[in-house]
Amino acid sequence: DTEVTQTPKHLVMGMTNKKSLKCEQHMGHRAMYWYKQKAKKPPELMFVYSYEKLSINESVPSRFSPECPNSSLLNLHLHALQPEDSALYLCASSQEVVQGNEKLFFGSGTQLSVL
Amino acid sequence: AQSVTQLGSHVSVSEGALVLLRCNYSSSVPPYLFWYVQYPNQGLQLLLKYTSAATLVKGINGFEAEFKKSETSFHLTKPSAHMSDAAEYFCAVSRAGGTSYGKLTFGQGTILTVHP
Numbered sequence: 699d700t701e702v703t704q705t706p707k708h709l710v711m712g713m714t715n716k717k718s719l720k721c722e723q724h725m726g727h728r729a730m731y732w733y734k735q736k737a738k739k740p741p742e743l744m745f746v747y748s749y750e751k752l753s754i755n756e757s758v759p760s761r762f763s764p765e766c767p768n769s770s771l772l773n774l775h776l777h778a779l780q781p782e783d784s785a786l787y788l789c790a791s792s793q794e795v796v797q798g799n800e801k802l803f804f805g806s807g808t809q810l811s812v813l
Numbered sequence: 814a815q816s817v818t819q820l821g822s823h824v825s826v827s828e829g830a831l832v833l834l835r836c837n838y839s840s841s842v843p844p845y846l847f848w849y850v851q852y853p854n855q856g857l858q859l860l861l862k863y864t865s866a867a868t869l870v871k872g873i874n875g876f877e878a879e880f881k882k883s884e885t886s887f888h889l890t891k892p893s894a895h896m897s898d899a900a901e902y903f904c905a906v907s908r909a910g911g912t913s914y915g916k917l918t919f920g921q922g923t924i925l926t927v928h929p
Contacts, residue, residue, distance in 0.1 A: 741919055
């Protein structure tokens with residue numbers, strides 16, 4: 699199984715809602731990532747988890763809250779988002795984060811629209 | 814800081830023609846360089862990566878890239894384009910060592926169109 703599974707595929711939420719994005723992998727990878735991709739733009743790193751500990755937070759606003767309950771799961775909790783947060787949210791995993799040359803496996807993403 | 818610049822946001826080729834997608838990097842330390850492909854409504858898939866073992870890197874789907882330090886380039890090529898190659902291609906760089914493990918920085922992307 700070489701898949702990274704993201705749910706839901708599409709999400710529409712209001713600015714006062716609380717929602718969560720979920721990501722799962724069963725490749726035994728110990729590093730997991732959240733990327734944000736605006737339309738017609740490249741992906742931008744948000745968070746990196748290594749061995750279930752947050753290792754990189756790219757100065758992401760606190761309305762985005764990541765969680766890594768175990769080595770296979772990664773969540774992104776959303777609260778009080780703004781319309782400009784509408785984007786494709788991509789989850790990725792890699793075997794680990796040691797050298798910087800690891801291959802990332804990406805999920806298909808969650809297309810988020812904030813109204 | 815590291816960065817990559819992709820020259821040309823759109824490239825159009827005929828089926829069977831050479832594909833050349835350009836990427837130049839900027840890095841103060843030896844970089845790791847990658848090419849990823851993104852099909853519509855999909856995540857990204859690794860095509861190939863350069864990690865200093867060899868300057869000519871072969872990837873999946875017949876793609877290859879050559880690392881040229883003198884030109885700070887890592888251009889992606891494929892001898893003969895196929896319709897299924899139509900997608901968006903991203904060049905990316907990460908740092909070897911330091912405290913930025915896991916930080917992959919992408920270029921702006923190049924959309925490849927293949928005409929019959």
